[in-house]
Amino acid sequence: MAGPQCCSNPPTLNPTSGSGHVEKLGGLDSYLTGSPDSKLAIVLVSDIFGYEAPNLRKLADKVAAAGFFVVVPDFFYGDPYVPPADGSLDSLPTWLKGHGPEKRFEDVKLVIGALKSQGVSSIGAAGFSLGAKVVVELAKGDFIQAAVLAHPSLFTVDDIKAVKVPISILGAEIDQMSPPEVVKQFEEALAAKSEIKSHVKIFPKVSHGWTVRYDVSDKEAVKVAEEAHKDLLEWFVNHVR
Template sequence: MIPTTQHESKFKVVFKCTFTTLDVVPYSSNGETFGNIADKVAQAGFYAVVPDFFYGDPYVVNSSRTIPEWLKTHGTDKGFEDAKTFISALKKEGIHAVGAGGFCWGGKVVVQLAKTDFTKATVLLHPSWVTLDDIKAVKVPISILAAELDNGTPPALLNQFEDALSKHKVPKTDFQSPINSAILQVKNFIKIFPKVKHGWTVRYNESDVTTVEAAKEAHKDMLLWLSKYLKKN
């Protein structure tokens, strides 16, 4: 139920939120698999975990079941509750710093986690259903790696996210060492990758050099962000 990729490190975790709704299949032969991405995370020195929040029932593209029907039993609110339970279990095992990476559906789950104290840093990759109100409530360092050609999270909305984050401040104790109660801006990084579509970091034509390179760059950016804010804890 919970496939994992492990590293010797027991002190830092990258919590990989699973995805699959619109056009992304977790273990597709075309592009990256979750296992491959988790391997990259583990090789960077983390204990990488890929929970199956869909309980073996991912959305299947072109099936008779519509996305709205599938979401009735696989909503992001349920994913958020499952994620909190899972992270709590990890912390009971001695894991003290958790980072979250969410793709598509998982982007919504991860941004919900970013409003809490469950994670120390988050990365959203071509997220779905994330709103401006979500972004305004974020408490931890957040990176958003987005596609230029994404109707769900278009560049215009990302510009609003960036503007909101530039003005958003939280108490230092919310995401750093509780030395004092200083008010600090939430650390953030938003990057729009040109000429790529929603889902490009995991689903792409391997002969498309532009998309392949953009996917590799996004994976590198994700690891740099998580390393920056997790490894100092």
């Protein structure tokens, strides 16, 4: 079950944030940014707060500036998780039942199919928190060319053992969802798969969600988030060609 960290620091959602625009792709409303003529695409799979999170869209714009066409689908159909005012998690189990990774996995395959039908030749995917489970499932098949998982949750070492594409895992030192000792297990499983390129990094002094739920007024939080963004972008530049 998702712990309290999955819901900490909820973003203030803004449907007009970012320099891109929203339109349907694969049947889903999606935030699109970058050149639609690019043959290289990146799909960002959000955490429970959805595709209107400003920091997530800001990251999408940053990846697009490197030459990728970037898609952030609304896998929650306008119904992201909204924490109660009292900070309790009472509503989370019910919300998760209707927004599980199985449905998102089926939906993301539709998005990838739409991208390929538009002439995209190489696709990467990044998953944040619960979104990482969706990307791990993609990485087990031939849907994408590279994967990045940021402060991941809801998957196992066995999932990692089944990965078939280059994969980067960005973990947090302070994380109940995937604590450093679990991330180390992921790293060991990947090290045993010498045929798969991998990168595992644990960022010190940061908590679950730090790559997309940071306080923009906190210089140190911005700095470490940007370090993770740089690692994410470099992974895609090197492996989505």
